[in-house]
Amino acid sequence: MNSNTLACTDDLPALGRNGHPKKRAFLAAYAQLGCVSRAAEAAGCSRNSHYNWLENDRDYRAAFAQAEQIAGDVLEAEALRRAVHGIQEPVIHHGRQCFRYVDENGNDVPADQSDARKIPLTVTRYSDTMLIFLMKGRMPHKYGDRKRLEHSGRVDHEPVDMHITYDFTDAEAIKLAGLLSRISYTMPVPDAG
Numbered sequence: 001m002n003s004n005t006l007a008c009t010d011d012l013p014a015l016g017r018n019g020h021p022k023k024r025a026f027l028a029a030y031a032q033l034g035c036v037s038r039a040a041e042a043a044g045c046s047r048n049s050h051y052n053w054l055e056n057d058r059d060y061r062a063a064f065a066q067a068e069q070i071a072g073d074v075l076e077a078e079a080l081r082r083a084v085h086g087i088q089e090p091v092i093h094h095g096r097q098c099f100r101y102v103d104e105n106g107n108d109v110p111a112d113q114s115d116a117r118k119i120p121l122t123v124t125r126y127s128d129t130m131l132i133f134l135m136k137g138r139m140p141h142k143y144g145d146r147k148r149l150e151h152s153g154r155v156d157h158e159p160v161d162m163h164i165t166y167d168f169t170d171a172e173a174i175k176l177a178g179l180l181s182r183i184s185y186t187m188p189v190p191d192a193g
Helices: 021-033 036-043 047-056 058-085 128-138 170-181
Strands: 087-090 099-102 117-120 122-125
Touching: 021 036, 021 047, 021 058, 036 047, 047 058, 058 087, 058 128
Parallel strands: none
Antiparallel strands: 087 122, 099 117
């Protein structure tokens, strides 16, 4: 864990200052790591302890919900970093890592110069996939997936229950409710004869 980014249990007010040190340690680790197993290992407790606390301690449940939010923020920050700022990857040519040589001022120099330092050559790689997911999440009305279900024709069989789940934005839900309020449909009654 990086001490510069490690979440502090002061960021988890639901637990208060009276929480058990193991609980506080677990929550701080979980907020940073986002993984129950790794947080339990970092805090020196078992996964079962965490699940027991979740089941039996209302304050802990609330603090864990806060830790989950922080963990989500950590993941989002990393996704944003990879999408927008990119990550440095070594340059490999014919199976070997490439280097450049610089002097004490950072200027490129020949490899055989006496004060030359060997620096790995890197290239910045960006994640278009991360960028797409971030855009879909932050602007679903513009970049989100669109799903549409249509039916035309006649249904000549027993009625079937069908449930479709879709997360609508508030604006989409209001528009859909308006459209549905204007539709009237009567199920045909089969002939008795």
